[in-house]
Amino acid sequence: MPPPVNLSDLGRRARDARLARKLTLEQVVSRADFTVSWLSKLENGQLTPSLDGLVKLAAVLECGVDELVAGLSVPPRYVAIKDGEGRLDPADGRRRGVTVEHRADQWRGRSMHPVIIHVTGTGTKDSPESLGGERFLFVLEGEVRLEYGDELLLLGRGDSVYLHAAIPHAIMPATRGATAKLLSVIHDHEERSVPRAAKGATRRRARGSRAES
DSSP states (O other): OOOOBOHHHHHHHHHHHHHHTTOOHHHHHHTTTOOHHHHHHHHTTOOOOOHHHHHHHHHHTTSOHHHHHTTOBOOOSOOOOOTTOSEEEOOOSSSTTEEEEESOTTSTTOSEEEEEEEEOTTTTTTSOBOOSSEEEEEEEESOEEEEETTEEEEEOTTOEEEEETTSOEEEEESSTTOOEEEEEEEEOOSOOOOOHHHHHHHHHHHHHHHHHO
């Protein structure tokens, strides 16, 4: 989703452009497929116009769209997501039994990626994850098994772990047929050196995978 536009400034620019050309609201709407109510709300910062609407308005006002919107994009101060309203990535063939609920999609260029992970079946066992940066996992419901490199961690409700996300790891319910829910926050940053022991775990895991294949 693109960053929002400062609607007050957009409306002010549209009104100034109209008045500079000595046009009334009625004269503008008579030359385009608008209503007086639509244009009035736009000029008062109460309406988010479509791109098509901006193009038509700019044509009537004999100015470019850039003249109306240049520099008006503003980053959000916060992103609030209501319970159950996060965008869902449903389970697919690669990650059977995993549904990811995104919690900060609207914040472009963010350095943290918070999601709620709903885990059933084998979770990510069939395709261990190896990501950039660091990761924080917090168990909200149920119990999970976390295979991290060549280690196994058992985590219950309220337990958490902070880890180097580059090490292959897999998340699954602790018992067959159970479900679990976790908060996952991945932090992207310039790649730091992974601890020597962790690198060894990665190599051991990779050798094991080749031996099994």
